[in-house]
Amino acid sequence: xxxxxxxxxxxxxxxxxxxxxxxxxxxxxxxxxxxxxxxxxxxxxxxxxxxxxxxxxxxxxxxxxxxxxxxxxxxxxxxxxxxxxxxxxxxxxxxxxxxxxxxxxxxxxxxxxxxxxxxxxxxxxxxxxxxxxxxxxxxxxxxxxxxxxxxxxxxxxxxxxxxxxxxxxxxxxxxxxxxxxxxxxxxxxxxxxxxxxxxxxxxxxxxxxxxxxxxxxxxxxxxxxxxxxxxxxxxx
Numbered sequence: 001x002x003x004x005x006x007x008x009x010x011x012x013x014x015x016x017x018x019x020x021x022x023x024x025x026x027x028x029x030x031x032x033x034x035x036x037x038x039x040x041x042x043x044x045x046x047x048x049x050x051x052x053x054x055x056x057x058x059x060x061x062x063x064x065x066x067x068x069x070x071x072x073x074x075x076x077x078x079x080x081x082x083x084x085x086x087x088x089x090x091x092x093x094x095x096x097x098x099x100x101x102x103x104x105x106x107x108x109x110x111x112x113x114x115x116x117x118x119x120x121x122x123x124x125x126x127x128x129x130x131x132x133x134x135x136x137x138x139x140x141x142x143x144x145x146x147x148x149x150x151x152x153x154x155x156x157x158x159x160x161x162x163x164x165x166x167x168x169x170x171x172x173x174x175x176x177x178x179x180x181x182x183x184x185x186x187x188x189x190x191x192x193x194x195x196x197x198x199x200x201x202x203x204x205x206x207x208x209x210x211x212x213x214x215x216x217x218x219x220x221x222x223x224x225x226x227x228x229x230x231x232x233x234x235x236x
Contacts, residue, residue, distance in 0.1 A: 004029075007030070010056050012033065019031055078100070097165075175230070175232050177223045178227050183228070218231060
């Protein structure tokens with residue numbers, strides 16, 4: 001079955017170029033050009049992935065992402081002509097799974113799309129095949145891949161899709177140092193280019209949500225020059 005991608009982009013020529021390229025590579029494509037009606041279309045069609053522009057008539061892509069994320073389990077790839085780190089960080093914090101700045105090279109877009117859909121498919125297959133809950137517990141912290149929940153003490157931690165994926169990756173490799181390249185390869189299917197700050201931004205948000213000291217983090221540690229380490233202890 002073809003995977004369905006919805007392109008939400010008001011630049012008709014760009015949307016048609018992306019649609020033609022992705023159709024050529026085997027995807028079913030739908031297009032929509034307004035922000036104020038995009039959420040309804042996303043929730044009605046429930047595509048496997050949404051390519052969501054930030055600057056849209058009627059409502060910004062950031063607001064659309066915020067609106068649909070609690071009710072939409074597919075992947076969201078945000079695109080914008082803006083070239084500012086704050087946009088990337090905001091988009092990821094609102095629940096986007098990945099972010100590309102325009103103009104985007106078609107093969108790079110295709111690689112991101114494939115990586116996002118591969119992650120989504122793998123997660124769905126694992127959930128369907130596993131009857132037993134796959135989880136990990138560290139002191140008062142517990143994380144479950146099957147239910148996609150993280151609990152610290154008696155409190156459930158609210159996480160975006162991207163934050164949960166990163167936290168599960170770190171927790172499932174507790175006690176091991178994961179480099180940015182390891183993380184990018186696993187989560188996005190691409191290597192670290194030395195400039196992307198999205199992983200650092202997510203780590204910062206995870207530390208805040210997990211009550212880790214930002215000045216001297218003990219639960220998700222920074223190993224200088226190497227990467228990040230999820231601690232087996234320090235969860236009492």
